[in-house]
Amino acid sequence: MSGCARCCKHGLMKFALSVGKLVRGTLIKDNLDDDLELSVVCHRPEGLEQLEAQTNFSKKELQVLYRGFKNECPSGAVNEETFKQIYSQFFPHGDASTYAHYLFNSFDSSQNGSIKFEDFVTALSILLRGTTTEKLEWTFNLYDINRDGYINKEEMTNIVKAIYDMMGRFTYPALKTDTPKQHVDAFFQKMDKNRDGVVTLDEFILSCQEDENIMRSLQLFENVI
Amino acid sequence: MAAGVATWLPFARAAAVGWLPLAKKTMPKPPVDKKSRNDEILFVNVSGLRFQTWKNTLDRYPDTLLGSSEKEFFYNEDTQEYFFDRDPEMFRHILNFYRTGKLHYPRQECIQAFDEELAFYGIVPDIIGDCCMEEYRDRKKENQERLAEDTEAENATDTPLPPHSTSRERLWRAFENPHTSTMALVFYYVTGFFIAVSVIANVVETVPCRPPKGSKKDLPCGEKYTLAFFCMDTACVLIFTFEYLMRLFAAPSRCKFMRSVMSVIDVVAIMPYYIGLVMPENEDVSGAFVTLRVFRVFRIFKFSRHSQGLRILGYTLKSCASELGFLLFSLTMAIIIFATVMFYAEKGTKGTNFTSIPASFWYTIVTMTTLGYGDMVPNTIAGKIFGSICSLSGVLVIALPVPVIVSNFSRIYHQNQRADKMRAQQKVRLARIRLAKKGTTNAFLQYKEEGGFQGRGSDNALCLKNRSSFEHQHHHLLHCLEKTTNHEFTDELTFSEMCMTESVGYRTSRSTSISSQQGVATSCCPRRAKRRAIRLANSTVSVSRGSVQELDTLQVHKTSAGPQSRSSLNARTEDLKLNCEDRDFTAAIISIPTPPANTPDESLPPSPAIPGILRNSRPTSFTHETVKISSL
Numbered sequence: 092m093s094g095c096a097r098c099c100k101h102g103l104m105k106f107a108l109s110v111g112k113l114v115r116g117t118l119i120k121d122n123l124d125d126d127l128e129l130s131v132v133c134h135r136p137e138g139l140e141q142l143e144a145q146t147n148f149s150k151k152e153l154q155v156l157y158r159g160f161k162n163e164c165p166s167g168a169v170n171e172e173t174f175k176q177i178y179s180q181f182f183p184h185g186d187a188s189t190y191a192h193y194l195f196n197s198f199d200s201s202q203n204g205s206i207k208f209e210d211f212v213t214a215l216s217i218l219l220r221g222t223t224t225e226k227l228e229w230t231f232n233l234y235d236i237n238r239d240g241y242i243n244k245e246e247m248t249n250i251v252k253a254i255y256d257m258m259g260r261f262t263y264p265a266l267k268t269d270t271p272k273q274h275v276d277a278f279f280q281k282m283d284k285n286r287d288g289v290v291t292l293d294e295f296i297l298s299c300q301e302d303e304n305i306m307r308s309l310q311l312f313e314n315v316i
Numbered sequence: 317m318a319a320g321v322a323t324w325l326p327f328a329r330a331a332a333v334g335w336l337p338l339a340k341k342t343m344p345k346p347p348v349d350k351k352s353r354n355d356e357i358l359f360v361n362v363s364g365l366r367f368q369t370w371k372n373t374l375d376r377y378p379d380t381l382l383g384s385s386e387k388e389f390f391y392n393e394d395t396q397e398y399f400f401d402r403d404p405e406m407f408r409h410i411l412n413f414y415r416t417g418k419l420h421y422p423r424q425e426c427i428q429a430f431d432e433e434l435a436f437y438g439i440v441p442d443i444i445g446d447c448c449m450e451e452y453r454d455r456k457k458e459n460q461e462r463l464a465e466d467t468e469a470e471n472a473t474d475t476p477l478p479p480h481s482t483s484r485e486r487l488w489r490a491f492e493n494p495h496t497s498t499m500a501l502v503f504y505y506v507t508g509f510f511i512a513v514s515v516i517a518n519v520v521e522t523v524p525c526r527p528p529k530g531s532k533k534d535l536p537c538g539e540k541y542t543l544a545f546f547c548m549d550t551a552c553v554l555i556f557t558f559e560y561l562m563r564l565f566a567a568p569s570r571c572k573f574m575r576s577v578m579s580v581i582d583v584v585a586i587m588p589y590y591i592g593l594v595m596p597e598n599e600d601v602s603g604a605f606v607t608l609r610v611f612r613v614f615r616i617f618k619f620s621r622h623s624q625g626l627r628i629l630g631y632t633l634k635s636c637a638s639e640l641g642f643l644l645f646s647l648t649m650a651i652i653i654f655a656t657v658m659f660y661a662e663k664g665t666k667g668t669n670f671t672s673i674p675a676s677f678w679y680t681i682v683t684m685t686t687l688g689y690g691d692m693v694p695n696t697i698a699g700k701i702f703g704s705i706c707s708l709s710g711v712l713v714i715a716l717p718v719p720v721i722v723s724n725f726s727r728i729y730h731q732n733q734r735a736d737k738m739r740a741q742q743k744v745r746l747a748r749i750r751l752a753k754k755g756t757t758n759a760f761l762q763y764k765e766e767g768g769f770q771g772r773g774s775d776n777a778l779c780l781k782n783r784s785s786f787e788h789q790h791h792h793l794l795h796c797l798e799k800t801t802n803h804e805f806t807d808e809l810t811f812s813e814m815c816m817t818e819s820v821g822y823r824t825s826r827s828t829s830i831s832s833q834q835g836v837a838t839s840c841c842p843r844r845a846k847r848r849a850i851r852l853a854n855s856t857v858s859v860s861r862g863s864v865q866e867l868d869t870l871q872v873h874k875t876s877a878g879p880q881s882r883s884s885l886n887a888r889t890e891d892l893k894l895n896c897e898d899r900d901f902t903a904a905i906i907s908i909p910t911p912p913a914n915t916p917d918e919s920l921p922p923s924p925a926i927p928g929i930l931r932n933s934r935p936t937s938f939t940h941e942t943v944k945i946s947s948l
Contacts, residue, residue, distance in 0.1 A: 108515035151355075155355050155372070156369070157321035158372075159324075159325070159372070162323065162415075163323055163324070177324050178324075178328060181324075181325070181328050194331055196335070197334075211327070212884050214330075215326075215327065215330055218331065219330050220332050226333055227337075229333070229334075230336065230337055234334075250338075251338065254335065254338065271733065274338070274340070277340075278337070278338060282337075295337070299337055300706045302434060304339070304342050305336050305337055305339070307342070308336050308339065308342065308343040309333065309336060310342055311345070311346050312329060312330055312332060312333055
């Protein structure tokens with residue numbers, strides 16, 4: 092009974108308020124619209140000279156890179172969603188979101204959920220103009236999802252699965268369920284020297300340097316820009 | 317793929333380094349990029365307004381003009397820029413598309429101009445951004461409707477009838493567009509007059525007239541002059557029946573016609589008369605008959621065929637059906653509410669008019685529409701308060717849907733006005749265009765008369781007016797056509813003169829000319845060209861004085877031109893029979909003394925003509941040919 096009375100009083104109050112509004116002649120709109128204006132976070136990179144010093148790019152190349160980057164992300168930073176969308180457009184057959192997630196994490200050096208231009212350019216510098224050791228180190232960091240310095244089978248399986256996901260369903264020959272597992276086993280066979288079930292950075296670099304193919308292919312991507 | 321993604325491609329390719337240790341096979345070689353990768357600034361000059369942009373910006377969309385190699389066609393070596401002779405204001409939007417990836421539609425521009433620019437630059441309109449897409453679509457649809465309307469209006473009313481229309485089609489057309497023929501117009505006005513007469517008669521017959529002698533009571537005129545009104549009514553109904561039957565006969569689709577609104581009105585207008593005729597003089601039934609006479613007032617709706625304004629009004633009401641429905645519904649709701657309230661408020665009062673809720677409906681309606689007759693008034697204070705609230709809300713409820721109806725009416729009315737204006741302007745425009753066309757043909761004829769052809773010499777050079785190079789080339793082209801078909805352009809006057817002078821001497825002179833035609837050395841056009849001449853030069857071919865000079869000049873070039881041929885030609889100038897019927901145009905061919913077939917055009921140089929002529933000096937076959945042709 093008391094609840095009913097409270098409810099009635101509440102209703103009455105609302106009615107009185109609306110009559111009051113009517114009487115005053117002002118239609119008080121919801122002011123929520125004003126709050127929707129999100130303050131746009133803008134990030135500016137460090138100076139051109141600094142970036143030139145930190146990376147292996149020339150000024151002109153940095154300019155070209157920045158213009159493209161700024162055109163896509165006027166706010167100066169890429170968040171994970173956008174990154175996933177962009178990366179998925181290159182692989183329309185399959186699902187590139189998982190791999191993009193790992194890539195994003197490897198690019199995002201400060202782990203704050205957005206890639207700024209410096210991160211972008213630093214990573215590109217390593218990948219395109221760095222030494223083989225640096226490149227291999229970068230790759231190791233990509234595979235080492237939890238950044239503990241070791242690649243275990245589980246991490247590797249995740250990476251390989253993500254890569255196979257990008258292929259999509261329609262492949263020739265058809266993907267079997269244990270293909271990723273076989274791939275991971277082969278990888279560990281090659282890389283894990285001391286058979287302790289994990290791959291360390293040194294093991295990784297050593298094994299890669301022994302493989303002719305890998306060393307040769309590392310030079311392939313230098314002319315991308 | 318979107319342009320922005322192209323920027324990220326190098327990045328994605330670089331990230332592929334991460335696959336290398338896992339790769340089962342060796343990586344393929346990367347594509348070699350021959351072009352210089354340096355980004356450069358391009359200059360684009362659009363009608364004097366210089367734009368500058370990075371090359372990469374334009375390369376984002378390789379399937380457009382600016383993004384592909386097509387722009388090299390517009391490259392100006394001297395100024396090292398790309399020059400486009402297009403609208404610079406529009407180019408701004410095009411370039412913004414490359415920069416931002418979104419195409420915007422400028423609202424102040426004409427939609428067709430914008431479409432043309434897009435087509436030129438190879439941009440598909442579908443990529444207009446969402447912000448502007450709705451506006452673009454609406455304007456485009458409006459424009460298309462407008463064009464369709466105009467062409468329809470153009471075709472519908474003023475096209476002449478197809479030549480083989482039946483009398484039924486002609487009749488229907490006369491009914492639908494009275495201004496096409498005088499008969500139709502007369503009929504239109506006659507029916508209009510009779511509609512007016514009928515309506516006025518209906519009205520007047522209820523007016524009280526002076527009573528006949530010996531009676532005190534005022535009689536309505538209808539009962540005093542029964543015969544006169546009956547005759548008038550009969551006449552009107554006869555006319556209406558006749559009109560209805562004619563329309564029914566002429567209608568292309570009788571079922572559709574019978575279901576149309578106007579035909580229903582027609583039937584309703586004439587039915588009461590016929591029912592009255594067959595009705596017996598019975599007391600009970602005549603009461604019902606009197607009610608039927610009310611339907612005679614529907615004759616006034618027949619005026620909507622005559623008045624466009626009425627039609628617009630009807631069309632508006634039809635198109636605003638939903639708003640009218642809403643108005644009606646909200647009014648009904650309000651009436652019921654207020655009637656109930658007033659009834660209960662006034663229940664206590666003695667001798668009150670508010671005897672029941674339906675009785676209060678009348679008060680509510682009168683109050684809400686602010687009529688206020690005053691036959692029912694509230695007495696209690698509560699009644700007065702609610703009465704005032706009722707009248708205030710009435711104003712609001714009625715005022716709300718009315719603007720919608722008004723705007724609809726205004727739109728339709730203006731559309732109609734525009735159609736009429738367009739029709740009137742079209743006539744003037746077409747007349748002006750025809751005048752201009754005549755001007756150019758006259759220019760050519762004048763040019764010929766002044767002897768502007770080559771070889772006439774320097775003495776005529778003064779006569780030649782100063783002509784632009786365009787005119788020179790145009791006239792040369794027309795000249796070539798004349799030579800091709802071996803006919804000449806002339807004006808209407810000369811042509812009609814020629815038609816008149818189907819001279820008597822035709823036969824005789826023809827025979828003489830045939831005999832003297834041996835080896836006449838004018839080259840002629842092949843049969844094909846002749847046939848082309850039949851088809852082409854239907855109305856503008858005749859041989860004027862100038863042609864004699866023509867053949868004259870030709871004779872000069874050719875070899876075996878005999879004087880007799882010239883004289884015969886002279887003699888035949890007047891006797892050139894131009895068969896003015898459309899079919900037998902081949903008669904014109906006879907007039908030109910050329911042997912048929914197997915000879916090259918006149919426009920070719922003489923030397924190949926000569927062997928042709930020699931080849932064809934077969935008088936007998938020539939005669940046969942001529943005879944044959946004339947008989948066509």
